[in-house]
Amino acid sequence: MQSSYIANIISGGLIALVNISVAVSVAALLFAQTDQRLMVPGIAILLIGTLVTGLGGTLFSGYKAVVCSPRNGLIPVFAVIVSSIYVSFGSEYSVGAEATIIVAIMVTTTFAGLFLLLLGRLKLGNLVRYIPYPVTGGFFAGIGYIFIQGGLTVASGRDADLGSIADPQFIQLVTPAVVLALCLIIGKMFRDNRLSVPGILLLTVLFSMVYWQ
Structure with missing residues (x-):
């Protein structure tokens, strides 16, 4: 029994380490190319979101082995939102721009979660199969491009x-x-x-x- 507790603690620690790394990485990809001053609130949002989803999945999921972590699939959507809002504020940092970006991310995440919850409750997950392959392929290609360019930009500190x-x-x-x-x-x-x-x-x-x- 004691060995099981130790294994669970080690597993939880590794999962937490990976989730924190993913949250910081996603924040860097989203905000590093826009304005470095948005990094701090961006990381805070993603870490809080990781904590909330982790606790929610653990406490309310019907699967005991569920592991919740930040998803990178919505990065292209969030990247467009962040860039559009930043440009609308004259491509200059301001408290208003920061607050607008934070609220936009929160609202988008909330509606996306509610939509997925509705699909699950209505057992309509199979509708995903009707999405055309070119749409899916283009979406994932965009994710890959953002990952490569953003990762190289963050690693080098300059535009790649x-x-x-x-x-x-x-x-x-x-x-x-x-x-x-x-x-x-x-x-x-x-x-x-x-x-x-x-x-x-x-x-x-x-x-x-x-x-x-």
């Missing part, structure tokens, strides 16, 4: 474009991020192994320590 490939400093800055991405891809091949995620995190930390010495 094709010309950046010839910059040695840019390559040096993004190398750890690229290595981590490759490790995560390889780790998915061994997802049945309970040590895959801790191993990837440990190797990434060790690589970063050696790389930046």
